[in-house]
Amino acid sequence: MTSVKAGSGEPAFVAPELADGAQIWLLRHGETEWSASGQHTSTTDLPLTDAGERQARGLRELIGDLSPALVLSSPRERAVATARLAGLRVDETTEDLAEWNYGAYEGRTTSHIRDDVPDWSIWTHGVPAGETAEQVAARADRVLTRAAAAAPDGPVVLVGHGHFSRVLGARWIGLPVAGGANLLLSTAATAILSAQYGQPVLDRWNLPNPTAES
Template identity: 55%
Template sequence: MSAHLYLLRHGETEWSLSGQHTGRTDIPLTPNGEKRAAEAGRMLAGLRGDNPLALVMSSPRSRAVRTAELAGLTVTEVSEDLAEWDYGDYEGLTTPQIRETVPGWTVWTHPCPNGETVDQVGARAQRVLAHVREKLRDGDVVLVGHGHFGRVLVATWLQLPPTEGVRFALDAAGVSELGDERGVPQIRRLNVPPLPERGFPHA
């Protein structure tokens, strides 16, 4: 296929800065997060060029919807399937705080009490990508969402278990591009940083 799937992680929030797990909590972007979201839009536009755009889907969380707006995107669909991992009782806690009671805890290897299991998150990723593949027949797709769920999406695109998302980094306002080569899914670009207004520095 000639069309590509782009992932845009939302811009910086106070909790992404502090490392607090942010699932259902609706927390706004910081001023720097808003600036970087706009810069991410310039990077995304440069990567996409003039290809037709078939779908812009966003998580319902305001940090994602606002990132899409600042990036110059018109959201055509909002889906709870694209929301961040539900961390349950660990919402708002950092990994070091969780490890005070659960040594060695990671979201990839341990449960989130009263939250989602990795398999439940993986099932959401499968649903999102099934929808995306239909839309890719008509043009590029942009998904505006979150860090952990975005990493599960990358793993799922590559036909790997959702736990393999641990291997992919997605920073705030980072852009990734997924595609395929003769039917084999691939990562074309991963975690590309936003493009400042001044552009790339000269050597």
């Protein structure tokens, strides 16, 4: 696999060639106390709330009768529980699917951080004592390469987190990590990465959880 410069410090991900219609599903975990309050959650291992468990079960409706060739999950409890309640059998947990490590901003909300750093965004400012965009890109590219290799055998499901799933979407279509800023992914929502005419595409994005209006 070759790479080209993405223009922001990290090389662009060049997606392996896939057959049209191949599917890589991204599932964001259900609600936790911190996702509900807007606190940045990476290494803190929080369980799902009752609402988060309902959301995870609601994912069954979105997944339908999907028969994945491979299911990978972040090792955090909120992701593993979401996969289980969604009716998925996780083949492997991997730290490569963990959330962007927020370092010193763990547990803080954006508004709180902006009291110290006006106009702060993880996409533009990064985090002190956490992961750099280049480090996050490297993890995302490893996950996508592995998922693409398994996709010819059937759908691949990646169960993880908000910011990191947005990075996966951006990297799939050749954007730098900062491209994830434009790819909102709600709690317990799904997205599908695919290909058309040999080009990587976002087939579906931010499909709402069936419990969102309940």
